[in-house]
Amino acid sequence: GENVEQHPSTLSVQEGDSAVIKCTYSDSASNYFPWYKQELGKRPQLIIDIRSNVGEKKDQRIAVTLNKTAKHFSLHITETQPEDSAVYFCAASGRGSGNTPLVFGKGTRLSVIA
Amino acid sequence: KAGVTQTPRYLIKTRGQQVTLSCSPISGHRSVSWYQQTPGQGLQFLFEYFSETQRNKGNFPGRFSGRQFSNSRSEMNVSTLELGDSALYLCASSPRQGDTEAFFGQGTRLTVV
Numbered sequence: 001g002e003n004v005e006q007h008p009s010t011l012s013v014q015e016g017d018s019a020v021i022k023c024t025y026s027d028s029a030s031n032y033f034p035w036y037k038q039e040l041g042k043r044p045q046l047i048i049d050i051r052s053n054v055g056e057k058k059d060q061r062i063a064v065t066l067n068k069t070a071k072h073f074s075l076h077i078t079e080t081q082p083e084d085s086a087v088y089f090c091a092a093s094g095r096g097s098g099n100t101p102l103v104f105g106k107g108t109r110l111s112v113i114a
Numbered sequence: 115k116a117g118v119t120q121t122p123r124y125l126i127k128t129r130g131q132q133v134t135l136s137c138s139p140i141s142g143h144r145s146v147s148w149y150q151q152t153p154g155q156g157l158q159f160l161f162e163y164f165s166e167t168q169r170n171k172g173n174f175p176g177r178f179s180g181r182q183f184s185n186s187r188s189e190m191n192v193s194t195l196e197l198g199d200s201a202l203y204l205c206a207s208s209p210r211q212g213d214t215e216a217f218f219g220q221g222t223r224l225t226v227v
Contacts, residue, residue, distance in 0.1 A: 006156075032213030043204065043218040044157070051213065089157060093212050101147055101170040102206070102216050106156035 002027040004092050006105025013080050014113050021108045023090035024072040027100060030092040033066060033073045034102070038087045047088075048075070080112045115141060118207050118219035126225045132193040135222045139186050139207030145169075146188040147216060148180060151202040160203075163188055164211050195226045 003026040013019050025033075034049035050057045050064045050073065057064050061080075066073040077084055087107045094100040119138040127133050139146050148160040159172035163182035180190040186207075192199055202223050206216035 034215065043220050045218070046215050049215065100212065101159055101162045101172075103159055104149070104157040106154070 002030055002092055002094075002100050002103040004090060004103050004105040006090050006108060008108060009106065010109045010111070012111045012113060015080060015082060017080055019075075019077045019080055019084070019110055019112075021075045021088055021090065021110075022072060023074070023092075023105050024070075025092040025103075026071065027092070027094060028071065030094040030100060032093050033064070034091050035062075035064060035075050036089045036091065036104075038089065038107075040086070044089060077110075080110075082112050082114050085110060085112045118205060118217050120203075120205055120219035120222050122222060123220065124223045124225075126227060127195050128227055129195055129197060131195050132191060133195060133224060134189055134191045135203055135205075135224075137188045137190075137205035137207075137219060139188070139205075140217055143207035143209050143217070144186055145208040145211050146182055146186065147206045147208075148188070148190050149204045149206065150174075151204055151221070152200075157204065160190065162211070169211060192224075197226050200224060200226045 006023045031052035036044040037047045038044040061078045063076040089104045089107045091102045091104045093102040121136045145164045147162040149157040162170040166182045177193045182188045202221045204221045206218045208214045
């Protein structure tokens, strides 16, 4: 089955700096790669996603890149703010003969220091 | 549109007991997945149901089981509870399987004593 590795497990940045979180996946059939943000005591919520036919996607301060050949994808947050502090999860799933479920990485705890 | 609803929000059980958790998906969503969340382990996939059938299963012992009803509501059951089963159990619903956004409920916090 699919296996998703996520690094780093914790990340501290100064307010205004950029943050990068990286993930790798194992199943070449995976074609959907979402990123979820979970604030303390709250449910995970989708912040951005990318499909395998796209190499990069941006939404204001957030961007995701995908390298299908290397089976890795990354989340980039620019001009970080204290409200970006949360746990971020990457995930991978596929739609095909197996319809693989959404498998998550172990998460990255991002702390933005004011 | 109402979000994903999980009940109960909190549970305290004794080792050896069994427990049933409930999840009501967003109206129209047919896929329901369950995850166990523990510190340091992230979101571990338990199983996925679609149209009342289990479509995928994670690496959990047979003590963990689930089902889905015709209205897409889902339940998961854990029998012979162990201390290590203490966790936040999250369910997520999607319109379909695979490559689509999953919407999470607030979770059920299970404590086994």
